[in-house]
Amino acid sequence: MxxxxxxxxxxxxxxxxxxxxxxxxPLQVPGLAAPSADQAEVLSAEQAFVLQRPLLSINDGDTRKLALAWNIAPGYYLYRDQIRITDAQGLSLGPEVPVGESLTDPFFGRVQVFHQRLEVQARLPEHSSQWPLQVHWQGCAHLGVCYQPQQATVTALQLGLDQPPAPADRAEPDRPLLPTLGRWLALPPSLSLGPLVLPTMALATLLALFVGQWWAAGRQRRSGQPVEAVLLQAAAAGLIAARLAYVARWWQQYLAELPSGLLQIMDIRDGGWNLWAGLLAALLWTLWFGRHSRGLRRSALQALAAAALILVAAKALLTLPEPQKTAxxxxxxxxxxxxxxxxxxxxxxxxxxxxxxxxxxxxxxxxxxxxxxxxxxxxxxxxxxxxxxxxxxxxxxxxxxxxxxxxxxxxxxxxxxxxxxxxxxxxxxxxxxxxxxxxxxxxxxxxxxxxxxxxxxxxxxxx
Missing domain, CATH: 3.40.30.10 (Glutaredoxin)
Known part of the structure; x- marks a missing residue:
């Protein structure tokens, strides 16, 4: 075909x-045996490490800070190095964590841990755009079971703080405000068709070939000239040129893996194509074979333009950012x-x-x-x-x-x-x-x- x-x-x-x-x-420590049946039942992470309701602490000088506390079940401990408090941008708020007890842990080695209770303070964010906050912690049981990292969200309302809207002049520069239409038009890199997941540009190429051939078939029926054949030849020339231009651009990477690099030049599964080189080659091929017939040249160029429009539009829509997924x-x-x-x-x-x-x-x-x-x-x-x-x-x-x-x-x-x-x-x-x-x-x-x-x-x- x-x-x-x-x-x-x-x-x-x-x-x-x-x-x-x-x-x-819970994540079982590699190399450690699971607790036997006669050992105490292993608690869930929520039962072993209970984060108390966050509070607002006011220190000397009217300095307000976030105060957090964990109740730790007997036989369990929290890692000091895994206590983190970050703002909405993922930046650390510099939590004040006390010195813990030294322990040789089978999972992390020599660490500091906390038993029974842990109290931590952290500075409050300066801007409303930094809310809500994220609290991260992780702990283990002396039985030899280590839990996955846990986290919780802390909002300004939980602390009784007013959270005014961010000033208009402090809009984040790395989150461009796209028109609503642009957000709807942005194409994902891949599309799901039932159980299949296909690259968007591959589907756009197939659609472009179909539309171009449909247009060429209509012009061929009217004029009796071989418009379809010219378009197919132009498409083949364009695909070859698009691949060769890409290989020429990255020839050092292909030659670095000789002799397998020569086979990779023919392996188009890596998605290596130069769209503009392919369109230029297809245009030149069409102009050359239609040089003796104005009608053939015009019909083939129209079919080629229809296909090129789809490819260029798909390429442009793929570059539109999706603000909600860029961070x-x-x-x-x-x-x-x-x-x-x-x-x-x-x-x-x-x-x-x-x-x-x-x-x-x-x-x-x-x-x-x-x-x-x-x-x-x-x-x-x-x-x-x-x-x-x-x-x-x-x-x-x-x-x-x-x-x-x-x-x-x-x-x-x-x-x-x-x-x-x-x-x-x-x-x-x-x-x-x-x-x-x-x-x-x-x-x-x-x-x-x-x-x-x-x-x-x-x-x-x-x-």
């Missing part, structure tokens, strides 16, 4: 669906080194977030390219968030793929996938140093397509 290569490229991501959602339960999410996970990592703790440096699973072949194929990019770009932080698998499965995979364990996060409940509304794996998100989403790629990344996305993060953040 004439569209087989393109259709195959578009259908590849449909095979990359996520694993089933794992049951929510880096306020999420915390446990990593493979048994540490709690908050995504917003990486504020101030570019961040690449990769959603993956060990059962996903494209995820495994692209992993060496991502690992190598982390070595070549230490100024960019790469984070791999596993979707839907338990810690044992992730640890087994890390024995075959050398990834920094502190950068591999566990997400058995697939909260990250739900936030980004991604059902296809792998999915990779590119955030700049200010925590703004600059690019997204669903599907396998090659060294070239990864380098293309990383270029979006090279420019320093504007103030």
């Amino acid at each position: 004439r569209f087989t290569p393109l259709a195959a490229s578009a259908l590849i991501p449909a095979l990359l669906l996520t694993a089933a959602v794992a049951r929510a339960q 880096l999410p306020n999420m915390a996970f446990v990593n493979a080194a048994a540490q709690t990592v908050d995504l917003r703790s990486h504020a101030g440096q570019p961040l690449v977030i990769n959603l993956w699973a060990s059962w996903c072949p494209p995820c495994r194929r692209e992993m060496p390219a991502l690992a190598q990019a982390q070595k070549e770009h230490p100024e960019i932080r790469f984070v791999w968030i596993n979707q839907g698998e338990d810690a044992a499965a992730v640890m087994r995979y890390l024995q075959t793929m050398a990834l920094p364990p502190e950068q591999v996060l566990l997400d058995p409940q697939q909260r990250a996938g739900q936030h980004w509304q991604q059902r296809g794996l792998p999915s990779t998100f590119f955030y700049d140093a200010r925590g703004r989403l600059q690019g997204m790629r669903m599907g396998e990344l090659s060294r070239a397509s990864l380098a293309e996305q990383l270029r979006l993060l090279e420019s320093p953040p504007t103030r």
Whole structure:
């Protein structure tokens, strides 16, 4: 069939669906035995660590602060290093945490912990845009069970504070106010068609070819000239030119993996296309073959214009930002080194977030390219968030793929996938140093397509 290569490229991501959602339960420490039947029943995190109602504390000099307290059940303890209080932008409010008791913990090593009760204070935000606040904590039981990080929200109303609206002249510069129409028109990087998840530009290309051929068929019936053949030849020339222009732009990345790099040039699953080079080649082909017939040239150019309009419109709509989804999410996970990592703790440096699973072949194929990019770009932080698998499965995979364990996060409940509304794996998100989403790629990344996305993060953040 004439569209087989393109259709195959578009259908590849449909095979990359996520694993089933794992049951929510306390995270068992790797290597530790579960409590035996004759041991006391393990409490839930909410029962073991009870956060009291937040209060407003007034110190000497009329300084107002947020006061928090936890009641800790006997046989359980909270980690001092895991107590964090952040504002709505993810910035720390500098909580005043007392010195804890020293403990050699099987999960985190030598740490400071608190038993029975913990009281903490923190400064209040200066601006209403910093509310609500997020409180984070994590604890374990002496039985050898460690819980996932917990969090709670504190609002100004809970403290009896008035929360005036933010002044109009203090609108956040990194959240542009788009017209309502623009928000509705913004296209996502991928679209779901039943069980299939397909790249938006692949669907736009198929639609453009269909509309162009429909237009050409109508003109051909009227004029009797081979308009369809000219358009098909122009489309083929455009696709070849779009791919070759992309390869020429990123030739160093392809040559860096010889001899497999030569095969990757033909592997269009990485989504490497140069739209403008393809449209220019298609235009020149149409003009050349229609040079002897004005009617043929005009009809073919009209069909080509209809197809090009769809492609350019789709490309433009894909670049429209989605204000409600551009900010880096306020999420915390446990990593493979048994540490709690908050995504917003990486504020101030570019961040690449990769959603993956060990059962996903494209995820495994692209992993060496991502690992190598982390070595070549230490100024960019790469984070791999596993979707839907338990810690044992992730640890087994890390024995075959050398990834920094502190950068591999566990997400058995697939909260990250739900936030980004991604059902296809792998999915990779590119955030700049200010925590703004600059690019997204669903599907396998090659060294070239990864380098293309990383270029979006090279420019320093504007103030």
